Amino acid sequence: MLFKFKKFKSVKNFVKLIAITPLFIGSLYPNISNSTKAGFEVQWNNDSNFKSLKWFQQDGRKSARNKIFLFLKESDRKSGLLKVNVKVPDLFISKIKENKVSFCKVQIGGFSQRTKCLKNIPVEIELDKKNKSFDILPLSPIPSGKDAYAIVLKVTNPNRGGLYQFHSFGQSSGNVPVSYYLGSWTLKMQSL
Numbered sequence: 001m002l003f004k005f006k007k008f009k010s011v012k013n014f015v016k017l018i019a020i021t022p023l024f025i026g027s028l029y030p031n032i033s034n035s036t037k038a039g040f041e042v043q044w045n046n047d048s049n050f051k052s053l054k055w056f057q058q059d060g061r062k063s064a065r066n067k068i069f070l071f072l073k074e075s076d077r078k079s080g081l082l083k084v085n086v087k088v089p090d091l092f093i094s095k096i097k098e099n100k101v102s103f104c105k106v107q108i109g110g111f112s113q114r115t116k117c118l119k120n121i122p123v124e125i126e127l128d129k130k131n132k133s134f135d136i137l138p139l140s141p142i143p144s145g146k147d148a149y150a151i152v153l154k155v156t157n158p159n160r161g162g163l164y165q166f167h168s169f170g171q172s173s174g175n176v177p178v179s180y181y182l183g184s185w186t187l188k189m190q191s192l
Helices: 002-028
Strands: 055-057 065-072 081-087 101-107 116-120 123-128 133-138 149-156 162-172 179-189
Touching (some): 065 081, 101 123
Antiparallel strands (some): 055 065, 065 149, 081 133, 123 133, 162 179
16 A cells, blocks of 8 residues: 555656646746747848848738838938939849839838828839849939938739849939938738
């Protein structure tokens, strides 16, 4: 009888140990939810001339219909702009059509508000399919005030996920129009 009692007591302690172990291990590793959803940007060449621009997309899945906002904030523009040129990456295989590109004064979203166009700006779009770029020519120059503007692309995402870097160049308004580098948008498309 004494042997059976000792055996029962050791099984009871073993069950307690198994019940408490996950709680102990769980307290050592805190729960970090959504830790993999954080975005990051990779820059291979640590060049001081590179300037990262802000962007927003509604759907980052591959082959999905997407609305992409490429922002030009006040800090991104040195002066008023007569023309904006956007260079599309070679591997971004998606049809960009003139009627699916627009330009607007934008409200940049955040925690309490969403990104949306406040006022459409009349522009002329010139596509250069050979060089994979397009020009945006507003009817009146874009002022260098405190307003934020966005190039809005309605496209179908490429079938291949990855990072796509769009480069932009602007032509300043003034007596002598000078072209200069505005910055680059690095878009991320999911590969799943």
